[in-house]
Amino acid sequence: MAQKKLKLADLAKLAGVSTSTASRALNNNPVIKQATRAHVQQLAKQHNFSLNTAASRLRLQKTNVVAVVINLDANTEQSIDDPFLLKVVSDINQAVNRQGYELLLSNSYMAGDDWHGYFIDGRRADGLIVVGQGKHQGRIELAAKLGAPLVVWGDPKTPSDYPIVGSDNYLGGLQATEHLIAKGATKLLFLGDPGHAEISERYRGFNAAIAQSQQVAQPQTIKIDITSHAAYDAINHLLREQGLNFDGIFACSDMVALGALKALKERYVSVPNDVRLVGFDDIAMADVSHPSLTTIRQNTQLAAKILVDKLLAQLNNEEVDSQEIAIQLCCRQSS
């Protein structure tokens, strides 16, 4: 056990060829005779040989690694536990692996201000995927300006020098709200923080749907953090102070919706009879909750693929721009 690690030179010796030939053979370089290639490759397999990526990266100036940075506002703390965010990361992981790259996971604070330096100059990764625009887009912008190949998961409508991939949040908000209205809601409530890029678009859609309609009253907006707990507290507080003065809720995320749902159920407000409720994201729990949650599905799997494709295109010096992913209304029991 723990036998000395085989290096390429050793493998070459075993095969009776030079190091260069061994290298080319492993890379299936057609300039090497077919028989030699096969021989070397067979020996490599047999001895579980693997190249030293450190050396390889140094020589090639290429890492085959994509860094994923979770960019959370330290204050708002849409905690990293948020199932939706984790789903996004997980889908990105799949997409990255499928392209033969590896995924370096990082919190935003790790790299300090200088992402470009840390990840790209430091040759830790070839490119960056930033999950979440956060409130200070300055840091992203800086990295992009310095030439870091990067793509962002966020709101694609935001004007930017770097490509942003994300759902059509405006349409999502519009459809969700139209749906609430179609189901008979007239006193609407928005739950979320319109200061956040993606959510502000959802909010625009919310308001647009209301403006379209005649019989809907002036809506309420409650600005809260993107957590179920905040939603639970907010609804409890509202019911206590003002009674049930709404009959439809558009929550900016499923976790928020579920927090609201809990508060409503505890106070015996019937969903969907008294209050219609629509969320956003379509996390796994949306289907499992009772009543199951009507929501706007974000196609994270597709988005992840596109994010990765755009990043690799950038590495290839192609021009790429932002892209909106279609959303889909999932009509369930809560509305």
Add this chain to the structure above:
Amino acid sequence: MAQKKLKLADLAKLAGVSTSTASRALNNNPVIKQATRAHVQQLAKQHNFSLNTAASRLRLQKTNVVAVVINLDANTEQSIDDPFLLKVVSDINQAVNRQGYELLLSNSYMAGDDWHGYFIDGRRADGLIVVGQGKHQGRIELAAKLGAPLVVWGDPKTPSDYPIVGSDNYLGGLQATEHLIAKGATKLLFLGDPGHAEISERYRGFNAAIAQSQQVAQPQTIKIDITSHAAYDAINHLLREQGLNFDGIFACSDMVALGALKALKERYVSVPNDVRLVGFDDIAMADVSHPSLTTIRQNTQLAAKILVDKLLAQLNNEEVDSQEIAIQLCCRQSS
């Protein structure tokens, strides 16, 4: 822009010293005069200098990277979306970063059979954290035998050559079931797959609690995958075929419990009055569901820290062994 990347030699030239001095200065090597160190470091900061990690890793034969491998049974497909697993990964990420390491995320299939070769020999990472024992522990064992520094999140009671960190699943099962019995349940139901290492321990605890008690009948066991969907189907099926022939459920995970809860509510079975329900994990949703879910909390944050500590200890050639993490009963409304 996109100015030529600064290398150490360039920085050295700027500072008017040799490359070796610059290197030592950056590493705060006390053999270098304090003033020189400060000067070089200041220049480095000013120019956003960062070392080429590829070169550094090659020279040092050390990556400062930990690979996290999600080891799922392809068939059972406790999908990678499982919020609990993602939470574990997220906590490991924090712990790893806190120790100055980086985290390479990977699916088990990426590395093929030969983890040792791929990650360790390939110099992609210094050590491995495997999340989930899976059903074929052979591959883990093989890697360990070949000398891969590795730790596993799983059931610590499993005899093994490698350290396993995980919750005291037996005690968790025991306490959960004792709790159900204390709340008056006499016809118990276990929901989960005892073929899975961790769950089999929970199941042992379940049975032990029942054996301790006089007035509890022979329990039922329904073997299902670890998904809310499977649980929902199973409970529906059971109620349809046999009616309500149980009054207490110990579900092997919260997602399973929530799936069961949904089925019960849809059929107007009152929780906790008709049926008491206890889950396992304490995912975020446990608190948000209605009724909120009584569950056994796994301290993933602590576990993550211990996993990482043990891995680094191994890298330091210390002997480490498996460790059990204390669990805690979180009594909520479902029981």
Add this chain to the structure above:
DNA sequence: GAGGTTATTGCAAACGTTTGCAATAATTTT
């Protein structure tokens, strides 16, 4: 101020790949 000690720096090799170019071997052409 000569000899000894210590503090500070630089030279050059090494880590393990990949690849341009030159060299050789095999094949074809005349």
Add this chain to the structure above:
DNA sequence: AAAATTATTGCAAACGTTTGCAATAACCTC
């Protein structure tokens, strides 16, 4: 069979760090 081509291989340099060792500079001690 010599010459010209083509197929196949090997030599050696380069990627950017870190570090053992030797060299120099600075300081003491008597």
